[in-house]
Amino acid sequence: MKAAWITTALLALHSLSAARDWTQPTLAERAAEAAGRSPWESAFWIGLGLAGTLAAMTLLGLSLVYAERKIAARFQCRLGPTRVGWRGTLQTLADTFKLISKADLVPRDADRLLFFTAPWLVVSGMLLALVNIPASPLLFVVDLNIGLLFISAVGALSVLGILLGGWASNNKWSLLGSMRAGAQIISYELSLTLSLLVIVLFTGSLSLGEIVQSQQEGWWLWRGHLPAMVAFLVFVIASTAELNRTPFDLAEGESELTAGFHTEYSGLRFALFYLAEFLNMFIAAGLAATLFLGGWMPLHIAGLQTFNRVMDFIPPLVWFGLKTGGLIFVFMWLRWTFPRLRIDQLLKLEWRFLLPLSMVNLLVAALVLLLGVYGKGGPA
């Protein structure tokens, strides 16, 4: 038990320093390994994983909302929040307290059971995906050997939550919003999964840990050449749509549907939907960084020894943060630049353009792998 505390302290220190050994056990593996020795230590690792995930969720939620408001403001030649805390950094915290203390309204004719369940379904889908994201060799809660499959599978809980929440509100805007969101998420799930499969083909594994390890010699975005680049673009477009963000935000479409599926939600339940939305953006960006940009791996250029050595000194967590942060900025940039699509344009984009493109792309990737042009994990 004492050893567990010391290891935790070392973990905290270690995650900030440059770690050369990239094969560290995940928290779940530590728990499983300790289970035979002492159940308390095992419980400690599980508790650490849970507490860490919840803390990460809170901190990310607060900072992402702040970032979105600041960036949106800059795009619109405003300043954004400036008053609460240093440069308005505590604004989201204040808003969170405001949301929690608000009256909890439930429409009279709402289906109460479904109305109460829906936000929790959305949040649990998000949390189950969040624990799989490898932020650094040491900040990695669980590395499932079906990692990618699991992340796409638990996304289903969010769809269920959105559909039920919109229906249970007993409001035509909510219903329309949730139908649009459902149709959109299900449609874009196809090209999203097909673009993930390209990386699964190259790596030969569904486990996120192994996918990161496979990028030691180079990120898949470069090493995979054209198929990987196309897959990356499709992934970014499809995940913007999955997140219901502009230009695909007609599920919320505030000028036509008030707020879409969460029109009737207030207080804490609204906060949960809002939190899940931002955390899902983090998960999408983190996943894109892990699959295409090498996750926590530093940037290496073959042949430049000194450059690579210097890059190794930057801790893995910082690398992951930079890549994910950059992608989150791209999502926000898209949101504040493009106008909203119409529903038929949105469905046409997926079914007429993205889906055929990603199917052909997957075929090209398979051919490339079969002919042994590049990539690893070919036919065993």
Add this chain to the structure above:
Amino acid sequence: MRPSDPFFYLFALLALGLARACVCSQHLLRATLYLAGVLFCGAAFYVILDAEFLAGIQLLVYIGGISVLLIFAIMLTRGPDLLKDRPSPLRRNLALALSLSFMGLCSFLVLRTDWPAALPAEPHENPVRDMGVRLLNPGEGGLLLPFEVISVLLLCVAIAAIYLARPGSGEERPLS
């Protein structure tokens, strides 16, 4: 008793309760939610049996596919007033008799069958990889043919969907 046993009984109880709620609920959409819960418990059983891949597929296909499809179908076809379904006494008794006889048949078969002893648990190095190799193995014990047949079927479905969405198929009408 293994450490996973309490979880098995927890999820078994939950599955039974949810299944009962699903069958007895007069509210179609709630019944769908309960059904999704039962299917989720199924995924939990697969995890307890160390079949994570199957659990992932269970979530993806049954909750992500079937439940969402059911909800869509209910939302598109029925107004909220029609959702409360009141069965007639005849239908009720017939359903009771049918389900009881099915339960009897199932219990009879379960009790009669001589279950082979569980295979010795051989820890797989990488179960997903082993399964993938077996799925694509044309030799003995391989499942290449069924796998390919299903893949071709799914490919046909996807291409058909693209065909339906292509410009000029049928009259062009806005999807909203």
